[in-house]
Amino acid sequence: MSAGATWTIPEVRAALDARKISARELVKDFYARIEKRNAELNIFLALSPERAYAQADKIDAAIAAGDALPSLAGVPVAVKDVISTHGIPTTCGSLILKGYRPPYDATAVTRLEQAGAIVLGKTNCDEFAMGSSNENSAYGPVRNPVATDHVPGGSSGGSAAAVAANLAVAALGTDTGGSIRQPGSFCGVPALNPSYGRVSRYGLIAYASSLDRIGPFAHTVRDAAMVMSVIAGRDPRDSTSASVPVPDYAGGLERSLHGLRIGIPDDYFGEGIDPEVRRKIEAGIALLEKLGCKRVSIRMPNTEYAIAAYYIIATAEASSNLARYDGVRYGPRVPGATLIEMYQKTRGRGFGAEVKRRIVLGTYVLSAGYYDAYYLKGQKVRTLIARDFREAFEKVDAIVTPTSPVPAFRLGERTANPLQMYLADIYTVTGSLAGVPGISVPSGKTSSGLPVGLQIYGPAFGEDRVLHMAHAFEQAGGQEL
């Protein structure tokens, strides 16, 4: 094993089976890597060695006893800091939750550990998952391991970077408007945003409840599929989790793409797309055609309204969800003479700029006199965007787009203008509003070596299709386009 080498999930399993390494040694190796690189990259906000080694010892004991191992046995994973982990600090990248240790685990974490995965620690993110660059974390930005003066994307930048930097084999992120797919694209790793309702949100600290989802980052599409089979499925603790059966995603990867119709929305290739990104996506589409897909030109006429609808709905839900941070039950308190003054000071100082901006906007669009003009209008436009997808999927099997109109940008380059940052979410917020699954898979690099991500959308609960297409694309050399 060379230092800092990439491990895939099947490679971990093969090494454990052959007794080339123990789970404990593997965990130790990953902590050594983290120790070496975290000061520079700022990926991990908290580490959980006690829990990780206890889990590793359980796996090693099972191996020694000759027991059958679960699918993710010994796989070191990282978990975004908005996902609850019992006893391990969970801050959501915010000062208002500094020192908070959840009294329970998120279902996705429980399921990972039941499948033998080892949680190494918690990854940095934009505060309460609000941002597209990771620069909104109260604990400083993550640096993109591919180009360290660039952002890793956001909000799940720490999870994407952890995989890209080989500091974890796989990671959990969350996606509300693109927060899994866009950092996956910026860091050059496969990243899946499952259908809404596919993965339980129990223990996911809420940003916008009708949009929030949990999904995986991994080195390969196969690894992402293996993680998905573990975390997906109905959970009685999340009433919005669906009881749609969970297929063996990894088992369905080796099918031909022959005859699949891929929709290319003309509306996604207008102004604002970086010419190098456009070229790499065109090359990616050509590769899919070579693999047997049939290219179909489609219209998604309401695309241009998606950003506006998204920022109304997401901020409205956020303003309500974030009302619970009041200095009473968790996190630090800033004293005040009255209860209200205590709330105001605690929240005024505990939240960062982007979170406060979104709370103000969300409160405004929900306030008396504006509700119909903004919130209700936004929800009606959401209906139209979902309809665009539904109608498109009557004609095609999948929709192919860029993940982001731009590659990773430099730290600090875009912080002055929040609206400009929001507008770059265009290709991801549409699928968020419609509730459909989308995967970002590496599709070549720009001339300066920055990864480009190709996004494949499938119909609701069509994770198996987007995974199998992304797998074929990856195996055919999509990353090297």
Added chain:
Amino acid sequence: MKISKEDVLKVAALANLELSAEEVDTYRAHLDDILTYIDKLNEIDTSGVEPLTQVVAASAGDSALREDVVVRADIITEVLQGAPDPEAPYFRVPRVIEK
């Protein structure tokens, strides 16, 4: 101008958010940009369109209500450990009722 300084202060009060004078100015300008952009939505006719509040019910059809069953969760001690001013089994807050 879509939003005034007074609007920002009013909304901040509704959200129990203390903002500095500087924050009020910056957020007002940002929100003005964003709300102007959002006006785009007035270009489309949504009469007769139902609002979409939740996608899962339509696609999976099972956000059904369940039986209300009491499950014991002995986590009071752990919960209070994370509180800024606990007095078991309570959270203490500044006085709200005058003597």
